[in-house]
Each structure stands twice: as C-alpha cells, then as structure tokens.
Amino acid sequence: xxxxxxxxRSPLRVFEKSIKGGVGKGHIGVLASKKGVGKTACLVHIAxxxxxxxxxxxxxxxxxxxxxxxxxxEDIFKEIAKKRELEDAVDIHDEIITNxxxxxxxxxxxxxxxxxxxxxxxxxxxxxxxxxVIFDGYDLASSSTEDFGKLKAFAKEVEIExxxxxxxxxxxxxxxxxxxxxxxxxxxxxxxxxxxxKYEGDHVHFQVIKDHDTLEPKExxxxxxxKTLLIARE
Amino acid sequence: MNTDISKMRNIxxxxxxxxxxxxxxxxxxxxxxxxxxxHEVRGKDGVGxxxxxxxxxxxxxxxxxxxxxxVNWKGFDINIIDTPGHxxxxxxxxxxxxxxxxxxxxxxxxxxxxxxxxxxxxxxKRYNVxxxxxVNKCDRTGADPLKVKDQLIEKLGHNAVMIQLPIGLEDKHExxxxxxxxxxxxxxxxxGEDIVVTDIPSDLLAEAEEKREELLDVVSMFSDELMxxxxxxxxxxxxxxxxxxxxxxxxELTPVCLGSAYKNKGVQSLLDATTRYLPDPTxxxxxxxxxxxxxxxxxxxxxxxxxxxxxxxxxxxxQYGQLTYIRVYQGHIKKGSELYNTRSRxxxxxxxxxxxxxxxxxxxxxxxxxxxAALFGVECASGDTFVQTGLNYSMTSMFVPSPVISLxxxxxxxxxxxxxxxxxxxxxxxxxxxxxxVDKESNQTIIQGMGExxxxxxxxxxxxxxxxxxxxxxxxxxxxxxxxxVAEFNYTHKKQSGGSGQYGRVAGFMEPLSEGEYEFVNxxxxxxxxxxxxxxxxxxxxxxLEKGSLIGFPxxxxxxxxxxxxxxxxxxxxxxxxxxxxxxxxxxYLKAKPVILEPIMKVAIEGPTEFQGxxxxxxxxxxxxxxxxxxxxxxxxxxxxxxxxxxxxxxxxLRSLTQGKAEFSMEFLKYGKVPKGISEELIKEYEEKRxxxxxx
Numbered sequence: 001x002x003x004x005x006x007x008x009r010s011p012l013r014v015f016e017k018s019i020k021g022g023v024g025k026g027h028i029g030v031l032a033s034k035k036g037v038g039k040t041a042c043l044v045h046i047a048x049x050x051x052x053x054x055x056x057x058x059x060x061x062x063x064x065x066x067x068x069x070x071x072x073x074e075d076i077f078k079e080i081a082k083k084r085e086l087e088d089a090v091d092i093h094d095e096i097i098t099n100x101x102x103x104x105x106x107x108x109x110x111x112x113x114x115x116x117x118x119x120x121x122x123x124x125x126x127x128x129x130x131x132x133v134i135f136d137g138y139d140l141a142s143s144s145t146e147d148f149g150k151l152k153a154f155a156k157e158v159e160i161e162x163x164x165x166x167x168x169x170x171x172x173x174x175x176x177x178x179x180x181x182x183x184x185x186x187x188x189x190x191x192x193x194x195x196x197x198k199y200e201g202d203h204v205h206f207q208v209i210k211d212h213d214t215l216e217p218k219e220x221x222x223x224x225x226x227k228t229l230l231i232a233r234e
Numbered sequence: 235m236n237t238d239i240s241k242m243r244n245i246x247x248x249x250x251x252x253x254x255x256x257x258x259x260x261x262x263x264x265x266x267x268x269x270x271x272x273h274e275v276r277g278k279d280g281v282g283x284x285x286x287x288x289x290x291x292x293x294x295x296x297x298x299x300x301x302x303x304x305v306n307w308k309g310f311d312i313n314i315i316d317t318p319g320h321x322x323x324x325x326x327x328x329x330x331x332x333x334x335x336x337x338x339x340x341x342x343x344x345x346x347x348x349x350x351x352x353x354x355x356x357x358x359k360r361y362n363v364x365x366x367x368x369v370n371k372c373d374r375t376g377a378d379p380l381k382v383k384d385q386l387i388e389k390l391g392h393n394a395v396m397i398q399l400p401i402g403l404e405d406k407h408e409x410x411x412x413x414x415x416x417x418x419x420x421x422x423x424x425x426g427e428d429i430v431v432t433d434i435p436s437d438l439l440a441e442a443e444e445k446r447e448e449l450l451d452v453v454s455m456f457s458d459e460l461m462x463x464x465x466x467x468x469x470x471x472x473x474x475x476x477x478x479x480x481x482x483x484x485x486e487l488t489p490v491c492l493g494s495a496y497k498n499k500g501v502q503s504l505l506d507a508t509t510r511y512l513p514d515p516t517x518x519x520x521x522x523x524x525x526x527x528x529x530x531x532x533x534x535x536x537x538x539x540x541x542x543x544x545x546x547x548x549x550x551x552x553q554y555g556q557l558t559y560i561r562v563y564q565g566h567i568k569k570g571s572e573l574y575n576t577r578s579r580x581x582x583x584x585x586x587x588x589x590x591x592x593x594x595x596x597x598x599x600x601x602x603x604x605x606x607a608a609l610f611g612v613e614c615a616s617g618d619t620f621v622q623t624g625l626n627y628s629m630t631s632m633f634v635p636s637p638v639i640s641l642x643x644x645x646x647x648x649x650x651x652x653x654x655x656x657x658x659x660x661x662x663x664x665x666x667x668x669x670x671x672v673d674k675e676s677n678q679t680i681i682q683g684m685g686e687x688x689x690x691x692x693x694x695x696x697x698x699x700x701x702x703x704x705x706x707x708x709x710x711x712x713x714x715x716x717x718x719x720v721a722e723f724n725y726t727h728k729k730q731s732g733g734s735g736q737y738g739r740v741a742g743f744m745e746p747l748s749e750g751e752y753e754f755v756n757x758x759x760x761x762x763x764x765x766x767x768x769x770x771x772x773x774x775x776x777x778x779l780e781k782g783s784l785i786g787f788p789x790x791x792x793x794x795x796x797x798x799x800x801x802x803x804x805x806x807x808x809x810x811x812x813x814x815x816x817x818x819x820x821x822x823y824l825k826a827k828p829v830i831l832e833p834i835m836k837v838a839i840e841g842p843t844e845f846q847g848x849x850x851x852x853x854x855x856x857x858x859x860x861x862x863x864x865x866x867x868x869x870x871x872x873x874x875x876x877x878x879x880x881x882x883x884x885x886x887x888l889r890s891l892t893q894g895k896a897e898f899s900m901e902f903l904k905y906g907k908v909p910k911g912i913s914e915e916l917i918k919e920y921e922e923k924r925x926x927x928x929x930x
Contacts, residue, residue: 064388066862066873090748102862106388110865118846118865126850126860 001084003052003092009084011222011233012049018220019211023163023193025131026156027212030140032166032181033197034173038204039165041229042197043134044072046163048080051096055131058122059102060115062137066104069136073100079228101128112147116154123158135164141183148187179209179217188215195220202226205234239536240514242604243312244561246330248358249340250348254370258340258495258504259303259314265427265502266305266312302548302559302606304589310509313606329616331361332629333547333561333606336482336512338504339367343377343403343492345869347385348840348897355390364482366511367392368504369492372400373407379492392488395452397478398503399445400492401438410493410500411438413446414474419503426498450474456481475510482511515604520563522619522627525576532627536603540564541622542573544601545629549616549664551699558609559590563629565622566602573620576628578613586610615663637669637682638833638878638902641689642707644678653702654679661692668692682712685900686882711879713916714831714905715782715789720745721826726800727814735805738763738814740771742796744822752779755795763799763811770808771796774815783820784828785920790905794819830913833878836903839888841896843870848891856880857909875903 001009016022023029031039047057061069081089103118122128133155140148155162166184174182179196188194194210204224209217225232249255304313315330331337337358341351358365367386369379379400386394399411401418409420411434418435422428434442450469454461457477463469481487491507493500516536522543523529534543542565550557560567567573569587574580588595588608601607614620619628645651658670658681669682683689686709696702724741740763747753754772763771779789799814837858839849843865849872853860858876881900888896908916 066864070862098859101860104862104864106864106866110867114843114865118843118863118870121847121850122860122863125847125854127854128850128860 002087006080006084006086007049007052010049010052011231012046014222014233015046015206015220015231018208018218018222019193019195023161024212025159025161027192028152028155028162028164028190029193029195030164030166030184030187030191031195031197032168032184033204034168034171037197037199038224038229039167039197040072040136041076042224042231043136043163043165044076045080045229045231047100047132047134048073048076048096050132051099052080052092054096054099056099056129057101057132057134058119058128058130059100059134059136060119060138061102061104062106062110062139063104064106066102069102069104073097076230079230083228083230101126101130112143112150116150119154120158123160130158130160132161132163135162137167138164140164140166140187141169145186145190148190152190178215179207180215197224206231239516239602239604241310241509242514243310243509243512244315244333244335244515244604244606245312245508245512246315246334246337246363247340248331248337248354250342250345250351250354254342254495255340258338258368258370258501261426261495261498261501262312262314262505263303263305264425265505266307302590302608304606307505307509311605312505312508315606329547331357331363333545334361334363335515335518336508337363337365338508339365339488341367341369341382341386342374343369343372343379343382344374345840346378346382347389352389352838359485362485364485364511364513365488366482366504366507367394367488367490368500369490370495372403372492372499373405373494373497375404377403377407379403379490383490386488386490393452393481393486394488394490395449396445396492397449397489397507398491398493398500399438399442401435407494407497407499410491410503411442412503413442413449414471414478416442416446421499421502426501429502453477453481453487456484456487479511483513483517520629522563522629525626525628529628534563537564538566538602540603541625542567542571542620543622543625543627543629544573544620546612546614546616546618546620549614549660551660555611556613557590558612558614559606560601560609560620561606562601562603564603566600567607567620568600569598572623574623574625575614575618575620576626577615577618580613581623582612584609585612617666636712636902637667637684638712638835639685639689640680640682640710640712641693642673642676642678642680642710643693643704644707646703646705650701650703653700654696654704657692657696657700657702661695678707684902687885709882711832711877713785713787713908715784715787715828716791716831717744717746717789717823717826717828719825719827721822723818723822724798725814725818725821727810727817729810730805735802736807736810736813737800737802737805738767738807738810739798739800740774740796740811740814740818741798742794742818744792744794744819744826746826747791747793751790751792752776753793755793757795757797758799759797762801763796764801764806767801767806767808767811768796770811771799771815774812775819777812778816778819778823782828783823784830785916786924787830789823789828790831830908830916831905832908834875834903834906835878835881835900837874837876837881837898837900839872839874839896839898841870841892843868845892845896846870846872849888849896852884852887852891856884875906876900877906877908878902 031042033039047059050057077093101122105115123130168181168183180188192212196207196209197204206220206222207217208220221234222231223234247255247259302313302315341347369382372379383394383396386392397413400407401409401411409418411418418432420430422430450464454464457480460473460477463473478489482489489511491504495501520534522532522534524532544560544562544567546558546560548559567584569584571584572581573584587598587601589598590608621627645654661668662670667684671680673680681689696704720743722743726739727736729736754775756768775794782789853874853876856876857880858874861873861875864871888898
C-alpha cells in the first residue's frame, strides 16, 4: 500500500470523525485510563499518524530513558508498515522521523513552566514547526488547574494541538454520571476532548466523554488490538 | 616480576574528558611507589602528569595517545593503559580495550554519566570488558556519587551497586566507608598515603547499614553460598568479595567505588577493588584466526607451554626508534627469540624487551602470556600479530571505521617535505583511522581522519615532533555518490582504425544496492559474452565506481547485472570489454538518477538548561535534526543528527553560545542524502573546478 492510501484508510480517520475532525489547534485532548491499559501506545499511534501526514510532532515524556520512547515509535511504525504492507517503508520511516522530536524531563519536580520554556525554545529557537505536542507520563490528575490553564494558554498562543495521557489511580477508578473520571472533574471545563479507555471483555474500548462543547458519553467504533497495540476498527 | 598469572591485571582507565582520569592514573603510580612526587595535569610546577608523555598533551592538559605502564600493588602486577577521552581518538580507546582484561570507568561526581562515558561504555560492551566504576571528584561542589550510581543504572543499563559510601562530600570529603568490611577509611598524610581505618562514625552508621543491605541483596544473586550465609547470618568478607567478583567478571555487576584523586582520597581502595574484582588474563577468552585453516577461530590459552601469540597494539616513536607495545596472549616471548609477523610474513628477532612506565623503561628478559611489554626496533604496523614460527594466526581484526573528513596539506619547504613524509608514515602505522594519499589530479597530499580535532592533532604533532611545517587547505567532507533508480545499458565499444581492432558489447542494468558497496551479477546465457571476458566486465564496472561524474567522489551501493552482449573472434579482448563496461556504466549512470550522500554525525551536546534555546538554534542552523532532548533540572542533553559538513568550527560556536559551559561529542552515524539545493551547489562547484583545470 502506498502512503496516501494508508493515510486514507487509517482507523485514525474514524477516531477523528468521532471528535469533530480532531482536537484542533489551540485545544487540549486527554486520553484517560488506569495504568497499563495502553495509553502510551495510543498516543504514539496518534503521533505516528500525524507524522505520516507530514505534520511535526513533539513528544514530551517524563521517563528515565529516551530510548524507551524511541522504541515505542519504532514498534508502532513497524506494526503499521507490516499490517498495511507499506511500500518504501524504510524511506518513509527515515523521512517522517525527522519531523519528530522527543523531549524528556526526568528530574523529579519538573514544573510546567520549565516544560513550557523548553517547548518554546524548541519551537522558536530550534525553528521546529510543531503541529502537535504529545504529553505522556505527566501527572495530570495531581496537577493544579492553574498549571493546566498555563498549558492551555500556551497551546493557544503557539497554535498547537495538545494530547495528554492521564493515568487514573487504583484498580477501579471512579467515574461520575457523565463518565468523567473523578480525578479530572476539576479540569473538565478547560479540556476540549476527553476519551477514556476501558477493558470490556478481552478488548480495550474507546469512549468519547467530552467532544469540544458536548459533554455526553458516546462509544467509538474502535478498539485497541491486543497483539499489535494499534488502534483498530471494531 | 610476578610469575603467578592469577596476580596479573591488565586494566584500562576510560572516561569522559576532564573527569580526572589522568590525575587518577598519576595517583595510582604514586601509591604503587613508581614515581616520587605527584605532578598535576596543567601543574603549577610545569612538569605535567607523568602519563601525558607527549608535549602536546601536556600543553592541552589532555591525554591523546595511550601509554602503557606497569605497577605493582600488594603483590599484583597491574598494567595500566591510559586512554584518551575525545571521541575523535576513539580508535585509541578501541585498541586499548582490545588488549585489556578489565577497566575502571571514571565518572565525575558532579557531571555524572556524560556523553563520552556512554560512547566509551558501548565500546567496552563490544569487547566484553568487565568494569568497575570510580566516582571521582567527590570534593567538588555539587558532588553526588549516589546520583551517579543511579545514572549508571538508568543511562548505561549497568547493575551498579555502591561498595563504598563517602564520609562527607564537597569540601568536607574526608574518606570512605567500606561496605564490605564496614569500616571507615581515612587517607591522611600530605599525599594521602597513611591509611587510617576506624569504626564508622555514628552519624553515618544507619546509612552504611542500609547500603550494606542493598549491596548484599544485589550481590547475593551471584553466590548461593552468600545467600545461605545471609539467612544464617554468618556472612564473611571473603564471601562478599567472591560474589562481587563473580558478578563483575560476567559483566552482570558494576561495583562502584568513590573518592577524589586530586585530594588523595579513595585511590588505594580502588586499587584493592581492581585486584580483587577484575579478571586475571586466564579468566578472559581470547580468540585468534587460523589463517591456514580458512580463518577458523582458535581459543588461545594463557599457558607458558603453548606457542607464542602476541598482538602489537600500539606503536610509539621514541628517541631510540620505534617502540611497539605488545600484549602476549599465549606462550612467553624471550629476548633474543624469533617471532613471525603474520601480516608482513616476515621473521624478526626480539631485541630489547622492556616494561614501560610512561617515559621511563625497565629492561626485561621475557614477557609471559597475559603480560603487556614493549619491543624496540621492530618494523611493523599497529594491529599486527606476532607468533612463533610455524603458526599462522591473526588476532581478530579490530573494528576500524572509515574516515569521514579529509584535508589537503602541503609542506612549506623541502626539509618540511621530507619530515612530513616521515611523520605521515609513522602516523598511518600508529593509527588505522588516519590515512594519507596523494591526489592524482591536484598532486596534493591528502590526510583523512575521523574529525576535525583528529586531524588537527596530527598536524600539531607534525610541527612539534617532526619539525614539519605544513600549509593546510579547507577540510573536505568525504561525500559519496549513489544511484536511486534502475537503469539499463547496452553499449558497444568499437575501434577499428588501424592496427588490431577492439570490439565488445555489454548489455544489462544497474540498480541501487541497500547493503554493501558493489555487486556484480552475471546472467549471460548462451555465451554472448565468452566466459573469459566476464572478469574484464566486472573490472570495468568496478573501476567506474572510483569516481562519480556528479562531484568526483566514489560511488557506493550499486548492483550491476549483465544479461547480454556480443564479442568478435579477432577484435575482442580483456581491454575491449573493460572499456565497454566503463562505457556502459557511463551510459546508465545518469539515467539511474544519481544522488550525493554525505556523512551524518551523531552529535550529543551537554550543558546548562538555560542555554537550551541557543543549542536548539545552532543545530537547526546546521541542517541538524534534533532527535531528543533530556532535561535533568539544571542540566540538559541534546541528541542530534547533523551533517559533518556543517560541523566545522562548531566547538567555537558552541563555546560562544553557552559561555563555554556546554560541550559536545560527535561520531559518525551514517551516510545520508544531501538536500537538493546543496547538491546542486556541489555539482556546480565541481563543474567549475573541472573547467578551470581543463583550461590550465
């Protein structure tokens, strides 16, 4: 399959369709679930899909080693290329990774201000025309609404789309009647898109909780493939 | 001289530049009673540290060439190789690692695991060198040896464990706590030579007990005996030492020592750890290739009874002629005995045999298996294998990267020309990554190497050691040309004007080859080209690769298939088919959409986070791609891929952008396509140069 065809047939088109075409520039999307469900895989798939479409992505992580994140991207790319029998996969890989930067913050107590300063430096001084920023491993649930506000202001100012993963504590996180996780209730007004991931049987299913101005749970016709960890049609 | 091989250690001291390894080596020599006073690198007394034997190294305060030296510590013979810290000289490091049995990885207690430590560690892994870590500079402001231990785990993936704890840090650094003996060790006297062992100070006891538990937990994985003893609570020091040794030898454990070489703290304890935990020569597997038996791998035995096998790993030019450092792997080499160089296929007699202590030497009568020694006046190159007559072994070839940068040099006068020739002859023997040749077209001498600094150092050495003043041209990147599409050819070479004629027709296609430089496939059926002329076709295509028509650089990655042709009973010849193949290549090359490739370097920049923006900007301006940035609070690291052609003068730029607070390392990563605009410029330049030359 050629690249343009792959982009057209990507399950991410279904994903975008269910949230009014995507999160959009200047907006924040959140992917929430308890630990170990597959948030990182989803975010990397979302990012890789953008890279396939010539967009520039900054992946912000808070882990110990950068290699670990690079390996995620390599694995997801390989799975997509294999599944779709992508033509010229090696060349495409080499081309798209030039549009991706990984910024890792591994000291304890990194503040949102520090992260935003570095992002600003990458975008303006580094002349990196970022379209999207992916935040993985950021402790969103414990962060203050003020910090979240700063992030939102930043997204608006530099016109980027932000995706954040939110790790919900415990084995059985509590959700309110609208499907909003308790830990994110104080930020529900500021975030633009909220999607939750839950196990149903042996599959992980996606549910849109907030879709821009609509706060009403609705199922997405997508699942996470347990073998490849790719987002796939149901 | 020790004849007990179990008491022999061959160790290297490897580290990031400026983590203090030269000072550490100096202290080791001092404590082993080989030198009588301690000189600092960049010392006030102007003498300079003993290991920095070259004048240039003294001036720059860095160690460039590795010098081997032998010391004795508590009945153990330790051969130490001091290794350079700049990536531009990694061949020196690689070569040293080849002959080592173990290594001490020196880390700065403030800066921790830096980019160069990562490179060096990767090299050590490649040669399976067991290592112990020494966290140096614990007297510095901001010293944090435990953080460095964590970085060994996180950044280098070591199973690192503290076997010592500091007694005080920064200006209060007084000594160490030995977690095996559970004693405090102080280093008193003007040079720290008086070791005072006391009970652990009460305020540090709780921490020491906690860390000892951690140590036992980690190392008991390597010893069932220790695990049982822990349950029965009768652990002995010997059991712990044995377990640490086992883990270290299999490279599954990295014991971490600490101290401050500059302040004379912890060096003797490091020596104890070196002799205790690092392997003796019999505990390391060394492999040779049997050249008489299809390069079959032979495991060498550290036995005096076996025939001699030794490797020349380092050449140095001294006042008495060429000094060749060797590592003896098998047998024992005696003064006056005969050896055979398997590369040059020449026999030679062992004249003077010596043990080196940097600039001082000791005459010896024999060197036994496992030992490192030096020979005088032997004509050889670095990496040669010496064996007893009758054997034909070669030690496994060392990994030698291709040079990525070249520079034209021309001597200023006749005397300089003679000296330059001598110097180049020496350097190419010493360093396989340093190459030289005379360019046929410009008639200029070209030197090639692994980076700007690499070549700069050799030019400096030419001036200083050989009095060869040379003028240098602009550094030139080693570009390559490659094809990107399949293209067919069908070319007839015909010459029938007077004398015997020439005739040959070659048809087929060329295509890009992703791995390897050149492949030739013969698919001729029915003898349209007679078999005898096929090698001539191959030769013709191969010779076309030497110089591409875009910018005159070698062509790589081409697969040529021939499937048709024609010959003439009288006029065909080898020469005719060679010329036909060359013509065919020329015909198809431009149709195959050739591209220019350039060396892309992997660059790591470390510095205070406040300058991050400047660093990002500098990479961006140099057509670089930022792969990742790691922010560790006040300090950050940026990994990038940058074309070599854009890296000239980067050290100066970086210094001015970051007030000298950032540093970088760089190594060759891959060849990558040159962007269209730049490619066009290069082609234009080449055309202009050719026109100019044609007009001459």
